[in-house]
Amino acid sequence: MRGKYQRQLVGVLGDPVDDNPTVVMEQAAFDSEQIPMDYLTIQVKCGDLEAAMKGLRAMNFTGINITMPHKGEVLQYLDEISESAQIMGAVNTIYWKDGKLVGENTDGKGFLKSLKDGNVVMEGKNVVILGAGGAARAIAVELAGAGIRNIMVINKNSDHAQLLVDIINKKTPAAGSFMPWEGCVRIPKDTDILVNATPIGFLDDEKPDIQYKELPKNLVVCDVIPNKLKTSFLQEAEKYKLKTFNGMEMLINQGALAYELWTGRKAPVEVMKQAMRKEYRES
Ligand code: NDP
Structure with missing residues (x-):
């Protein structure tokens, strides 16, 4: 049971990561559904992934997205990997299932x-x-x-x-x-x-x-x-x-799947679409 101030943490690890727009649609989705979850955009340099994954477990993150250059290397730090992610040799979404940290690829x-x-x-x-x-x-x-x-x-x-x-x-x-x-x-x-x-x-x-x-x-x-x-x-x-x-639809769909793995709820896809369209119109 979380108290009044504690938030659930998710996000993306990568390098470079500063231009990754996933936070826009995921945060809009959490906020619209009043889920106390924060999506963090985190730079993790090559060589630091093992420490980052230990930190993720220690800080009890609800899940994380993985982007370049870590999508392949991250497999060794997980408890389970989905069949298709194993075939691809790449994971982009991590979540907890039955106490195990599981790697999936939603791309x-x-x-x-x-x-x-x-x-x-x-x-x-x-x-x-x-x-x-x-x-x-x-x-x-x-x-x-x-x-x-x-x-x-x-x-x-x-x-x-x-x-x-x-x-x-x-x-x-x-x-x-x-x-x-x-x-x-x-x-x-x-x-x-x-x-x-x-x-x-x-x-x-x-x-x-x-x-x-x-x-x-x-x-x-x-x-x-x-x-x-x-x-x-x-x-x-x-x-x-x-x-x-287009690839924006693909991005939103893969983000919606990640949302569902983290929250166990159906993603508000329209909210995510509107957030992304607004972001790219205005940038
Ligand atoms: P990679 O670096 O893993 O692969 C890029 C591929 O594109 C390589 O095969 C490379 O060829 C080829 N390539 C690069 N530039 C050229 C060029 N000028 N002419 C011909 N071929 C070229 O990148 P990713 O596969 O990770 O990403 C590719 C794109 O997919 C990115 O723009 C990324 O943003 C997008 N993407 C979109 C997603 C979405 O949800 N919409 C999800 C994931 C990625 P070679 O092997 O010869 O070097």
Whole structure:
């Protein structure tokens, strides 16, 4: 039982972390539901994660988000890890269950929820993912679990791509393949869903170097960039009348899942959406 002044603590650990906007939507959600919980944005440098995780246990945090560069390293400091987070080798949300500190990865689940809410059929479909980093990995594992048949990774660094293709082929029911990203790349004609999982468009108005004019007619186009409703990539896709999904929705969905793991309650998703939209309109 907590007294009048004690607050429950959650937050995010990472470095750099000062521009991480998760506090905006999580705090708005806690406040709107009158939950006495504070979301802290905490810089933890490389080499300090073990101490930070001990501190988290000692201070009885309710949970925490983990961001770069700690998503992989944090696995060794947990009592349990969800199956999909184990496959990805990355955790972004930590919570308590039956006295154990459990690691989950909500990134790909948040992406998947956007597609499901948009009634996108996944069974037997072909996906192309641009990029092979943490976001690509989380999305690939969840899509494979949702019935996607083939996942092609298009990436510049072939070693990074091969690591992801190996995970898809060895640890998921989907078939993975790799296409090198050389110059302006052509997306295969039988692609159903295209995902930009690179940071292109985050800090500027750049878009991935692909042949937009030749994109398949019924392609679903998705972006992971969390700080814009319409990136240049999605704007270009919409010129060709393609259905699009943005990264802000993915961010809100993954944050809603974290909220539910920490509070045991359904997240006020509309409140979280409004908070994020307001934040990015005004910044
Ligand atoms: P990583 O650094 O792990 O991976 C980045 C990937 O993008 C690498 O494969 C890299 O290629 C590729 N890449 C980077 N720049 C370029 C470029 N100019 N041209 C082609 N490929 C490029 O990053 P993350 O996967 O963690 O994050 C990627 C993006 O996803 C970020 O913008 C992040 O904000 C966003 N994100 C959004 C979330 C959401 O909820 N909306 C959740 C998580 C992440 P290479 O291997 O060749 O180096």
